[in-house]
Amino acid sequence: MRRLSPIDVAFLRLERRHQPLHVGALALFTPPPGSPPDFAAQLAERLNQSQIARPPFDRRPLSRLGMLYWEDDPHFDLAHHFVHMALPKPGRIRELLAMVSRVHSAHLDRAYPLWRVYLIEGLEDGRIATYMKIHHSVVDGVSGIRLLMKSMADDAAASAAMPPTWEVGSGQRPTPVLAKALTGLEKLKANAASIPSVMQQLRETLRDARARRPDVVTSLRAPRSILNQRITASRRFAAQSYSTERIKAVGKALDATTNDVVLAMCAGALRRYLSDLRALPDKPLIAGVPVSLHRDREQAQPGNEIAFMLVNLATHLEDPLQRFHAIKASVDYSKARFACMSQSELLAYSVAMLAPGVAKLAGGWENMPVNVVISHVPGPRQPMYWQGCQLDGLYPVSLLLDGLALNITLVSRHDRVDFGLIACRRTLPSVQRLLDHLQEALEELEAAVA
Structure with missing residues (x-):
């Protein structure tokens, strides 16, 4: 066992x-x-x-x-x-x-x-x-x-x-209990040694938050939204592919990464979707973006090794370029923080940043620390085949939680970025419209940089 x-x-x-x-x-x-x-x-x-x-x-x-x-x-x-x-x-x-x-x-x-x-x-x-x-x-x-x-x-x-x-399979079995206990002791020692570094990063982040730096996001900033409601067992899955070449061209024009562009696409799509429902909050939506802590990008290890980045989606801004730059500034701030920390420190920092927002849940599911989860998973960088068949699309299907009625996950491949959207069918009506809004958001960015 x-x-x-x-x-x-x-x-x-x-x-x-x-x-x-x-x-x-x-x-x-x-x-x-x-x-x-x-x-x-x-x-x-x-x-x-x-x-x-x-x-x-x-x-x-x-x-x-x-x-x-x-x-x-x-x-x-x-x-x-x-x-x-x-x-x-x-x-x-x-x-x-x-x-x-x-x-x-x-x-x-x-x-x-x-x-x-x-x-x-x-x-x-x-x-x-x-x-x-x-x-x-x-x-x-x-x-x-x-x-x-x-x-x-x-x-x-x-x-x-x-x-x-x-x-x-993964080629590896999970660590036996005794060996895991010994490894756990080593991790406890490492975690204890990392406390001063984590506390320093937290102090600096909270100092910047008190100074009202717009690129600093805490788990107390997420506004109330229809995205944050209790869910039912009913699901709606929507999927679509978008050109990697087009997304990279926008990123190159704005000196940004593919991840920055897809976050901006999601922000633009959510702004249009919620506006159509007359449910767009006055304050910007906050996204929880999982960050993989897997050391070896080539090996598929069992279990979960993830931390969370909090990103300001700037959905209160109408101008697509202003919105993009606000998103990128938020991502860059978190990246700079993460770059200073080890894996154990990053995980501890992520938990500490989410803790105040989690405590806020006592007031109801509308008080989530984030409004939506957006996850970007790297996929193959060349054409791939399975059992002699060519892979044409790889669409992730994620999970939902009470208070998080929408999840957007995407896989970036060599020629396409494959989006998979899962939502509670009863809580969020016509969520498939987000696919059209993602295309419109990309076109909006292309026009802005043209």
């Missing part, structure tokens, strides 16, 4: 009937040229021959004396984890997204390893899709995408001979 980390335990403990805490990814593929009509059925039959699962796909949660552990599943059954299905006609993207919305709402059974993969055929354009969901206690967004990439290759023929994702 292997004990879970505190953050992984939290993802299991916080789960509710209306609040499943798994993450997922929808991938679109073009089959190889000359593929037979029953290509998907043949692929499903081949994948069904697999009876091996490697970490973290071979473990399930176990509770003993109030403590949570991972244990190896002695009776692994692929039939519980792999599903082959077809979309109802006419097989448009609309039907695909509706299917993902329904399936993503359902919980994973804790009697089994916490993941499931769907192979989907029936798209009207002849493509196939996969949808994979895995509990957030097992992986975070970055390590989840890396796990998917480990079963793909940059060559079609090579990918056709590769094993499925669950057979590749």
